[in-house]
Amino acid sequence: MKRLVIASLFATTLLGAQAQSFTDTARVRSAEPQYETVDVPRNECTSQWINEDRRGAYQPQNRQQDRQYGGAIVGGLAGGVLGHQIGGGSGKDAATALGVVLGAITGDRLENRNQAPQYSQNSQYPQYGQYQDGQREVQRCRTVNDRQSRITGYRVTYEYRGQHYTTMMRGNPGNSLPVRVSVQPMERY
Template identity: 35%
Template sequence: MNKSMLTGAVLGVSLATAGGVLASYGLLPGGAGANEAEVLEVTEVRETVEDPREVCKDVAVTRQKPVQDQHRVLGTVAGAVIGGVLGNQVGGGSGKKIATVAGAAAGGYAGNKTQEQMQAGDTYVTTETRCETVVDTREVVSGYEVTYSLDGEQDTIRMAYHPGDSIPVEEGKLVLSKES
Protein backbone atom coordinates (compact mmCIF):
# COMPACT_ATOMS: atom_id res chain seq x y z
CA MET A 1 0.00 0.00 0.00
CA ASN A 2 1.33 3.32 -0.81
CA LYS A 3 1.80 6.10 1.69
CA SER A 4 -0.81 8.54 0.34
CA MET A 5 -3.41 5.80 0.22
CA LEU A 6 -2.67 4.86 3.83
CA THR A 7 -2.88 8.50 4.87
CA GLY A 8 -6.22 8.89 3.07
CA ALA A 9 -7.62 5.78 4.71
CA VAL A 10 -6.54 6.92 8.20
CA LEU A 11 -7.92 10.41 7.53
CA GLY A 12 -11.20 8.99 6.24
CA VAL A 13 -11.62 6.70 9.26
CA SER A 14 -10.81 9.60 11.60
CA LEU A 15 -13.38 11.91 9.95
CA ALA A 16 -16.01 9.19 9.96
CA THR A 17 -15.40 8.49 13.65
CA ALA A 18 -15.50 12.19 14.53
CA GLY A 19 -18.71 12.63 12.54
CA GLY A 20 -20.29 9.67 14.33
CA VAL A 21 -19.31 11.06 17.71
CA LEU A 22 -20.69 14.51 16.87
CA ALA A 23 -23.91 13.02 15.53
CA SER A 24 -24.38 10.81 18.57
CA TYR A 25 -24.12 13.84 20.87
CA GLY A 26 -26.66 15.75 18.81
CA LEU A 27 -24.17 18.26 17.51
CA LEU A 28 -24.92 17.54 13.86
CA PRO A 29 -28.30 17.56 12.11
CA GLY A 30 -29.87 14.13 12.18
CA GLY A 31 -28.04 13.16 15.40
CA ALA A 32 -29.56 12.04 18.72
CA GLY A 33 -31.35 15.41 19.16
CA ALA A 34 -30.66 19.03 20.02
CA ASN A 35 -28.39 19.87 22.92
CA GLU A 36 -30.41 22.96 23.90
CA ALA A 37 -33.97 24.21 23.66
CA GLU A 38 -34.58 27.69 22.30
CA VAL A 39 -36.36 30.01 24.75
CA LEU A 40 -39.18 31.84 22.99
CA GLU A 41 -40.75 33.79 25.86
CA VAL A 42 -40.18 34.31 29.59
CA THR A 43 -42.83 35.75 31.92
CA GLU A 44 -42.22 36.53 35.59
CA VAL A 45 -44.61 34.80 38.00
CA ARG A 46 -45.27 37.10 40.97
CA GLU A 47 -46.93 36.47 44.29
CA THR A 48 -47.87 38.70 47.20
CA VAL A 49 -46.04 38.04 50.46
CA GLU A 50 -47.41 39.28 53.78
CA ASP A 51 -45.01 40.26 56.56
CA PRO A 52 -46.80 40.81 59.90
CA ARG A 53 -45.07 42.97 62.47
CA GLU A 54 -45.99 44.45 65.82
CA VAL A 55 -46.13 48.23 66.19
CA CYS A 56 -46.19 49.66 69.72
CA LYS A 57 -46.61 53.23 70.91
CA ASP A 58 -47.06 54.98 74.24
CA VAL A 59 -50.41 56.74 74.71
CA ALA A 60 -51.75 58.97 77.48
CA VAL A 61 -54.73 57.41 79.24
CA THR A 62 -57.00 59.35 81.59
CA ARG A 63 -58.39 57.30 84.47
CA GLN A 64 -60.76 58.08 87.26
CA LYS A 65 -59.26 57.92 90.72
CA PRO A 66 -60.76 55.25 92.97
CA VAL A 67 -63.79 56.58 94.84
CA GLN A 68 -63.54 56.17 98.59
CA ASP A 69 -67.09 57.33 99.39
CA GLN A 70 -69.17 55.53 96.74
CA HIS A 71 -72.52 56.50 98.33
CA ARG A 72 -71.45 60.12 98.66
CA VAL A 73 -72.39 60.19 102.38
CA LEU A 74 -70.05 63.07 103.19
CA GLY A 75 -71.54 65.33 100.49
CA THR A 76 -75.10 64.38 101.46
CA VAL A 77 -74.51 65.04 105.21
CA ALA A 78 -72.62 68.29 104.60
CA GLY A 79 -75.32 69.50 102.21
CA ALA A 80 -78.10 68.53 104.64
CA VAL A 81 -76.40 70.39 107.52
CA ILE A 82 -75.84 73.53 105.45
CA GLY A 83 -79.37 73.35 104.00
CA GLY A 84 -80.88 72.82 107.45
CA VAL A 85 -78.98 75.81 108.88
CA LEU A 86 -80.11 78.02 105.98
CA GLY A 87 -83.72 76.71 106.22
CA ASN A 88 -83.73 77.44 109.93
CA GLN A 89 -83.02 81.10 109.14
CA VAL A 90 -86.34 81.35 107.29
CA GLY A 91 -89.75 81.81 108.90
CA GLY A 92 -90.88 81.38 112.46
CA GLY A 93 -92.75 78.82 114.58
CA SER A 94 -93.87 75.66 112.75
CA GLY A 95 -92.86 77.26 109.42
CA LYS A 96 -89.33 77.41 110.72
CA LYS A 97 -89.36 73.63 111.35
CA ILE A 98 -90.75 72.93 107.86
CA ALA A 99 -88.16 75.27 106.27
CA THR A 100 -85.36 73.58 108.27
CA VAL A 101 -86.47 70.07 107.14
CA ALA A 102 -86.96 71.23 103.50
CA GLY A 103 -83.58 73.00 103.56
CA ALA A 104 -81.90 69.89 104.96
CA ALA A 105 -83.51 67.66 102.27
CA ALA A 106 -82.65 70.04 99.43
CA GLY A 107 -79.15 70.60 100.84
CA GLY A 108 -78.60 66.84 101.20
CA TYR A 109 -79.59 66.25 97.55
CA ALA A 110 -77.46 69.19 96.34
CA GLY A 111 -74.48 68.00 98.44
CA ASN A 112 -74.82 64.45 97.03
CA LYS A 113 -74.84 65.71 93.42
CA THR A 114 -71.96 68.11 94.05
CA GLN A 115 -69.82 65.30 95.48
CA GLU A 116 -70.77 63.08 92.48
CA GLN A 117 -69.51 65.73 90.04
CA MET A 118 -66.35 66.27 92.02
CA GLN A 119 -65.60 62.54 92.09
CA ALA A 120 -66.24 62.22 88.33
CA GLY A 121 -63.73 65.00 87.66
CA ASP A 122 -61.12 63.50 89.99
CA THR A 123 -58.87 61.85 87.39
CA TYR A 124 -55.22 61.11 86.75
CA VAL A 125 -53.24 60.53 83.55
CA THR A 126 -50.94 57.56 82.96
CA THR A 127 -48.92 56.38 80.00
CA GLU A 128 -49.61 52.92 78.60
CA THR A 129 -47.98 51.02 75.78
CA ARG A 130 -50.51 49.88 73.18
CA CYS A 131 -49.51 47.40 70.48
CA GLU A 132 -51.15 46.25 67.28
CA THR A 133 -50.19 43.91 64.48
CA VAL A 134 -49.63 45.57 61.11
CA VAL A 135 -49.27 43.53 57.93
CA ASP A 136 -46.89 44.80 55.26
CA THR A 137 -47.37 43.32 51.79
CA ARG A 138 -44.91 43.11 48.95
CA GLU A 139 -44.70 41.37 45.61
CA VAL A 140 -41.88 38.93 44.87
CA VAL A 141 -40.92 36.94 41.79
CA SER A 142 -41.66 33.31 42.64
CA GLY A 143 -40.61 31.82 39.31
CA TYR A 144 -40.69 32.14 35.54
CA GLU A 145 -43.17 30.80 32.99
CA VAL A 146 -40.92 29.78 30.07
CA THR A 147 -42.12 28.97 26.57
CA TYR A 148 -39.49 27.04 24.60
CA SER A 149 -39.01 25.14 21.36
CA LEU A 150 -37.31 21.73 21.26
CA ASP A 151 -37.06 19.62 18.08
CA GLY A 152 -39.78 21.70 16.42
CA GLU A 153 -42.20 21.23 19.35
CA GLN A 154 -43.29 24.19 21.50
CA ASP A 155 -44.07 23.79 25.22
CA THR A 156 -44.21 25.78 28.46
CA ILE A 157 -42.59 25.03 31.81
CA ARG A 158 -42.25 26.85 35.13
CA MET A 159 -38.67 27.46 36.24
CA ALA A 160 -37.17 28.84 39.45
CA TYR A 161 -34.66 31.03 37.60
CA HIS A 162 -34.53 33.03 34.37
CA PRO A 163 -33.09 30.63 31.75
CA GLY A 164 -31.66 33.19 29.34
CA ASP A 165 -31.85 32.43 25.59
CA SER A 166 -31.70 28.63 25.83
CA ILE A 167 -32.19 25.67 28.15
CA PRO A 168 -29.62 22.83 28.11
CA VAL A 169 -30.85 19.40 26.94
CA GLU A 170 -29.35 16.01 27.83
CA GLU A 171 -30.64 12.77 26.37
CA GLY A 172 -33.66 14.60 24.97
CA LYS A 173 -34.71 16.08 28.33
CA LEU A 174 -34.42 19.64 29.66
CA VAL A 175 -31.75 20.22 32.31
CA LEU A 176 -33.58 22.39 34.86
CA SER A 177 -31.02 22.58 37.66
CA LYS A 178 -29.10 25.82 37.59
CA GLU A 179 -25.35 25.34 37.60
CA SER A 180 -23.23 27.83 39.51
Protein backbone atom coordinates (compact mmCIF):
# COMPACT_ATOMS: atom_id res chain seq x y z
CA MET A 1 0.00 0.00 0.00
CA LYS A 2 2.82 2.37 0.80
CA ARG A 3 4.24 1.76 -2.60
CA LEU A 4 0.96 2.69 -4.24
CA VAL A 5 0.77 5.98 -2.33
CA ILE A 6 4.35 6.86 -3.17
CA ALA A 7 3.79 6.07 -6.87
CA SER A 8 0.64 8.26 -7.03
CA LEU A 9 2.42 11.17 -5.28
CA PHE A 10 5.31 10.85 -7.73
CA ALA A 11 2.91 10.84 -10.73
CA THR A 12 1.07 13.92 -9.42
CA THR A 13 4.38 15.77 -9.01
CA LEU A 14 5.40 14.90 -12.55
CA LEU A 15 2.09 16.10 -14.02
CA GLY A 16 2.31 19.37 -12.06
CA ALA A 17 5.91 19.96 -13.19
CA GLN A 18 5.04 19.46 -16.86
CA ALA A 19 5.43 22.64 -18.89
CA GLN A 20 2.53 24.37 -20.58
CA SER A 21 3.08 26.15 -23.89
CA PHE A 22 1.24 28.64 -26.09
CA THR A 23 1.88 30.63 -29.27
CA ASP A 24 2.56 34.39 -29.30
CA THR A 25 4.02 36.94 -31.74
CA ALA A 26 7.51 38.50 -31.55
CA ARG A 27 8.71 41.60 -33.40
CA VAL A 28 11.48 41.02 -35.97
CA ARG A 29 14.38 43.46 -35.60
CA SER A 30 16.47 42.27 -38.61
CA ALA A 31 16.64 39.46 -41.17
CA GLU A 32 20.05 39.17 -42.87
CA PRO A 33 20.40 36.80 -45.85
CA GLN A 34 23.18 34.22 -45.51
CA TYR A 35 25.00 33.21 -48.72
CA GLU A 36 27.14 30.30 -49.82
CA THR A 37 29.30 30.14 -52.95
CA VAL A 38 28.85 27.06 -55.11
CA ASP A 39 30.58 25.89 -58.30
CA VAL A 40 28.17 25.05 -61.11
CA PRO A 41 29.87 22.90 -63.81
CA ARG A 42 29.21 23.41 -67.54
CA ASN A 43 30.80 22.05 -70.73
CA GLU A 44 32.78 24.33 -73.04
CA CYS A 45 33.46 22.83 -76.48
CA THR A 46 35.60 23.83 -79.49
CA SER A 47 35.88 22.28 -82.96
CA GLN A 48 39.05 21.95 -85.01
CA TRP A 49 40.12 20.24 -88.24
CA ILE A 50 42.97 17.73 -87.95
CA ASN A 51 45.14 15.93 -90.53
CA GLU A 52 46.14 12.30 -90.17
CA ASP A 53 49.73 11.66 -91.22
CA ARG A 54 51.04 8.33 -92.56
CA ARG A 55 51.89 7.02 -89.08
CA GLY A 56 48.26 7.48 -87.96
CA ALA A 57 49.01 10.46 -85.68
CA TYR A 58 46.71 13.43 -85.78
CA GLN A 59 47.97 16.98 -85.99
CA PRO A 60 45.81 20.07 -85.52
CA GLN A 61 45.51 22.36 -88.51
CA ASN A 62 45.52 25.83 -86.98
CA ARG A 63 47.79 27.65 -89.40
CA GLN A 64 46.35 29.41 -92.39
CA GLN A 65 48.61 29.44 -95.43
CA ASP A 66 48.65 32.10 -98.13
CA ARG A 67 48.36 30.96 -101.71
CA GLN A 68 51.47 31.61 -103.83
CA TYR A 69 51.10 33.09 -107.34
CA GLY A 70 54.74 33.16 -108.51
CA GLY A 71 54.46 29.68 -110.05
CA ALA A 72 51.45 30.69 -112.13
CA ILE A 73 53.27 33.78 -113.47
CA VAL A 74 56.49 31.94 -114.36
CA GLY A 75 54.52 29.00 -115.82
CA GLY A 76 52.40 31.34 -117.93
CA LEU A 77 55.47 33.10 -119.33
CA ALA A 78 57.22 29.79 -120.12
CA GLY A 79 54.06 28.36 -121.68
CA GLY A 80 53.62 31.48 -123.81
CA VAL A 81 57.18 31.28 -125.12
CA LEU A 82 56.82 27.54 -125.95
CA GLY A 83 53.43 28.07 -127.57
CA HIS A 84 54.78 30.89 -129.70
CA GLN A 85 57.56 28.59 -130.99
CA ILE A 86 55.13 25.84 -132.02
CA GLY A 87 52.45 27.73 -133.90
CA GLY A 88 52.59 29.18 -137.38
CA GLY A 89 50.47 31.92 -139.07
CA SER A 90 47.15 32.62 -137.34
CA GLY A 91 47.60 29.42 -135.29
CA LYS A 92 50.65 31.04 -133.69
CA ASP A 93 48.42 33.37 -131.61
CA ALA A 94 46.16 30.49 -130.52
CA ALA A 95 49.19 28.33 -129.59
CA THR A 96 50.68 31.20 -127.58
CA ALA A 97 47.39 31.76 -125.69
CA LEU A 98 46.98 28.04 -125.01
CA GLY A 99 50.62 27.85 -123.84
CA VAL A 100 50.06 30.75 -121.41
CA VAL A 101 46.94 29.11 -119.88
CA LEU A 102 48.45 25.62 -119.56
CA GLY A 103 51.76 26.99 -118.26
CA ALA A 104 49.97 29.10 -115.62
CA ILE A 105 47.90 26.12 -114.39
CA THR A 106 50.95 23.85 -114.27
CA GLY A 107 53.08 26.48 -112.50
CA ASP A 108 50.32 27.16 -109.93
CA ARG A 109 49.91 23.48 -109.11
CA LEU A 110 53.66 22.99 -108.71
CA GLU A 111 54.02 26.08 -106.49
CA ASN A 112 51.09 25.24 -104.19
CA ARG A 113 51.23 21.42 -104.12
CA ASN A 114 52.16 21.25 -100.39
CA GLN A 115 49.46 23.67 -99.26
CA ALA A 116 46.88 22.36 -96.78
CA PRO A 117 43.23 22.94 -97.68
CA GLN A 118 41.76 26.27 -96.61
CA TYR A 119 38.30 26.67 -95.13
CA SER A 120 35.90 29.58 -95.39
CA GLN A 121 35.19 31.46 -92.18
CA ASN A 122 31.41 31.01 -92.42
CA SER A 123 31.42 27.28 -93.09
CA GLN A 124 32.72 24.23 -91.26
CA TYR A 125 33.12 22.38 -94.58
CA PRO A 126 36.11 22.62 -96.93
CA GLN A 127 35.80 24.81 -99.98
CA TYR A 128 35.01 23.07 -103.25
CA GLY A 129 37.95 21.09 -104.58
CA GLN A 130 40.10 21.47 -101.44
CA TYR A 131 39.02 18.44 -99.40
CA GLN A 132 41.66 15.75 -98.91
CA ASP A 133 41.37 12.28 -97.41
CA GLY A 134 42.66 11.97 -93.85
CA GLN A 135 41.04 15.15 -92.53
CA ARG A 136 38.21 15.30 -90.07
CA GLU A 137 36.62 17.67 -87.61
CA VAL A 138 37.25 16.92 -83.92
CA GLN A 139 35.29 18.43 -81.07
CA ARG A 140 37.09 18.85 -77.75
CA CYS A 141 35.20 19.64 -74.56
CA ARG A 142 36.28 20.57 -71.07
CA THR A 143 34.37 21.21 -67.86
CA VAL A 144 34.39 24.80 -66.60
CA ASN A 145 33.07 25.79 -63.16
CA ASP A 146 31.00 28.96 -62.85
CA ARG A 147 30.83 30.38 -59.32
CA GLN A 148 27.40 31.42 -58.09
CA SER A 149 26.17 32.81 -54.77
CA ARG A 150 23.00 31.30 -53.33
CA ILE A 151 20.94 32.26 -50.29
CA THR A 152 21.03 29.45 -47.73
CA GLY A 153 18.79 31.12 -45.16
CA TYR A 154 18.31 34.20 -42.99
CA ARG A 155 19.83 35.17 -39.66
CA VAL A 156 16.81 36.61 -37.85
CA THR A 157 17.08 38.79 -34.75
CA TYR A 158 13.74 39.22 -32.95
CA GLU A 159 12.47 40.76 -29.71
CA TYR A 160 10.03 39.13 -27.32
CA ARG A 161 9.01 40.90 -24.08
CA GLY A 162 12.15 43.04 -24.00
CA GLN A 163 14.59 40.20 -24.68
CA HIS A 164 16.55 39.85 -27.95
CA TYR A 165 17.01 36.46 -29.62
CA THR A 166 18.74 35.27 -32.80
CA THR A 167 17.91 32.23 -34.91
CA MET A 168 18.46 30.86 -38.44
CA MET A 169 15.43 30.46 -40.71
CA ARG A 170 14.91 29.19 -44.28
CA GLY A 171 12.86 32.20 -45.39
CA ASN A 172 12.49 35.89 -44.50
CA PRO A 173 9.73 36.04 -41.80
CA GLY A 174 8.71 39.66 -42.46
CA ASN A 175 7.91 42.12 -39.61
CA SER A 176 6.64 39.60 -37.06
CA LEU A 177 7.41 36.04 -36.12
CA PRO A 178 5.22 33.44 -34.35
CA VAL A 179 6.98 32.02 -31.29
CA ARG A 180 6.14 29.15 -28.98
CA VAL A 181 6.28 30.17 -25.34
CA SER A 182 6.71 27.47 -22.69
CA VAL A 183 5.83 28.06 -19.03
CA GLN A 184 7.20 25.74 -16.43
CA PRO A 185 7.13 26.14 -12.63
CA MET A 186 10.43 26.24 -10.83
CA GLU A 187 11.04 24.25 -7.72
CA ARG A 188 12.37 26.09 -4.66
CA TYR A 189 15.23 24.62 -2.66
